[in-house]
Amino acid sequence: MNTKDVQRSSIDHRQDQQEAGFLSTGVSVALQSGESWETEELMDFVVEERPVALVYNGISHAVMMATPTDLEDFALGFSLSENIIQHQYEMFSCELEGDSGSGLQLQMHIHGERLQSLKSRHRAMAGPTGCGLCGKRSLEETQRKLPVLHRRGRPTPSVIQHAIQSIGNGQRIQLMTGACHAAAWMDGQGNLLLIREDVGRHNALDKLIGALVQQKVSLDEGFLLVTSRASYEMVYKAVTVGITSMVAVSGATGMAVDTARHSGMNLIGFARQGRQVVYC
CATH class of the missing domain: 3.10.20.10 (Ubiquitin-like (UB roll))
Structure with a gap:
């Protein structure tokens, strides 16, 4: 293989990685050994932005x-x-x-x-x-006007626990980089139906909303699970398209809680193993 072929192969490989959402890069890793530190040169993956x-x-x-x-x-x-x-x-x-x-x-x-x-x-x-x-x-x-949702049943604690376990293997970019948000649509039993990832939590949610509409997934059953906090903007986006239940692995902001309550959304935060907080 000549120099041009090597360069072309390198470009093609980089393009493939960009389309996958992550890139490989050389890093220096500091590791503690007793009271001293050692340095090791490794290849790692970073999320694309x-x-x-x-x-x-x-x-x-x-x-x-x-x-x-x-x-x-x-x-x-x-x-x-x-x-x-x-x-x-x-x-x-x-x-x-x-x-x-x-x-x-x-x-x-x-x-x-x-x-x-x-x-x-x-x-x-x-x-x-x-x-x-x-x-x-x-x-x-x-101060955006939002629709008032027809409040549906809140996902049960056991269903949410199953959802938390289900989402992990679907986070392909996060598994490779450790630096990516995800938004997922879970069915009524907490099984993963659709997932989208992005370095930005709002972007991940927008990608999921687009996928749900393109694939004609009914929002009448199931719920949204996000791997971030529940901010006002996240709640706003979900309510706008008619999502009635949102579960976040982190907490919620005050404005998000107020918006969810006024709109009739079920909002659950701090969804962790064996624990969750119901805001409304």
């Missing part, structure tokens, strides 16, 4: 730092959870442009009425790692 621009009918709306996987799901989920569109059919097309080195663009074509609505509340938002409220132009823009 790239700027992804969401562009509607040629107008750039947001630039998010995201893991470059399941980006079509991300485009649809973000558009629905941010109320840019209200139905999947209002997005006519979605094309991925650019490359993961210089940045990616999700070029979407949406219904004209939805575009006009977007223009009327346009925000120049540069969101670091899925920060959903970054770039708001006024405090009023954070």
Whole structure:
């Protein structure tokens, strides 16, 4: 194999890893041995993070730092959870442009009425790692009207415990890197149905929402499980698309709890082995 073949093989390998959501890199590991420290040179995996621009009918709306996987799901989920569109059919097309080195663009074509609505509340938002409220132009823009859900039965403690055990093997990028969030849809018995991962917790949820809609998964049964805290933005996104139960492995913020209560959502936090906290 000549030098060009080696370079091409290296580029292809790097591209394959980027599409998988992680890259291999050399690291120096410090290990304690008694009272002294030793250094070992190893290869490790790190999660991918790239700027992804969401562009509607040629107008750039947001630039998010995201893991470059399941980006079509991300485009649809973000558009629905941010109320840019209200139905999947209002997005006519979605094309991925650019490359993961210089940045990616999700070029979407949406219904004209939805575009006009977007223009009327346009925000120049540069969101670091899925920060959903970054770039708001006024405090009023954070006071969003949400639907009132038809409250359904809360998942039982035993079902949640089973869900916690079920999600682990589905976190492919997290298992490789230890630095990735996940959002998963569990059925009524706590079995894993769908999972999406991203370096940003909001992005992971948007990817999951997009996948649920694309695969026509009913939200009438089952619940959302996230490997992060339950922030206001996470609850908002879930309520917007009609998710009635959300379980988080970490705690919830006060605004998230208030929003869940007013919207009729079941919200459970600190879902750990043998323990969970019911907020509402």
